[in-house]
Amino acid sequence: MKGIFITFEGPEGAGKTTIIKKLEKKLEKEGKDVVVTREPGGIVISEKIREIILHKEHTEMDARTEALLYAAARRQHLVEKVIPALHKGKIVLCDRFVDSSLAYQGYARGLGIQEVLEINQFAITGMMPNLTLFFDILPEKGLARITSNQNREINRLDLEKLDFHQKVYEGYKKIIEMFPNRIKVINADQPLEKVFFEAESALDLFWKETL
DSSP states (O other): OOSEEEEEEOSTTSOHHHHHHHHHHHHHHTTOOEEEEESSOSSHHHHHHHHHHHOTTOTTOOHHHHHHHHHHHHHHHIIIIIHHHHHTTOEEEEEOOHHHHIIIIIIISSSOHHHHHHHHHHHHTTOOOSEEEEEEOOHHHHHHHHHHOTTSOOOGGGGSOHHHHHHHHHHHHHHHHHSTTTEEEEEOSSOHHHHHHHHHHHHHHHHHHHO
8 A cells, every 4th residue: 555644643633634734735836736625524434424323412422322433434434435545545534533433432432542442443453553743732722613613513522521521632642651662642632833834844754755
């Protein structure tokens, strides 16, 4: 497989999506073949699963059901979109991947990081990103951004209480310790251009070290 798989992680309101769009333009200007996608979603089946998971009325959803639905969406997304793009030598920029499940369901929902990783190993069959950028911002600041952004969709996870989002943040910190070589931390609590510069620099360093 000759492509490059780069994922973007962070708490709600970290600004991942905005940076991904800017990186897409930068890479395309450099002549690189880029595919931008997201989880859950990216293809028809996974987008339908996304609607079920994130629907604001589905507050009764069990934590294990949630974890399994994410894994199912992830599997279909991988085999239908990500893996074919990588086989064609493309750079895939994906907004969230398995680390989100580890932080949200594994740690914040209390299912266990290792347990959720095992569920996802069945789904991804060892397929992990080449690089992950974690956009680091305190949960309360990220949620404040969401509140002030009228254009952003508000989903079921946004409606969780602050302590849930604080657990997600703690979970991410543990995951960074588990995968220090793959995950690079970007300070997302600064002006957009500075965040983009850090992300751009992390990518540039990655190219130098691996290509």
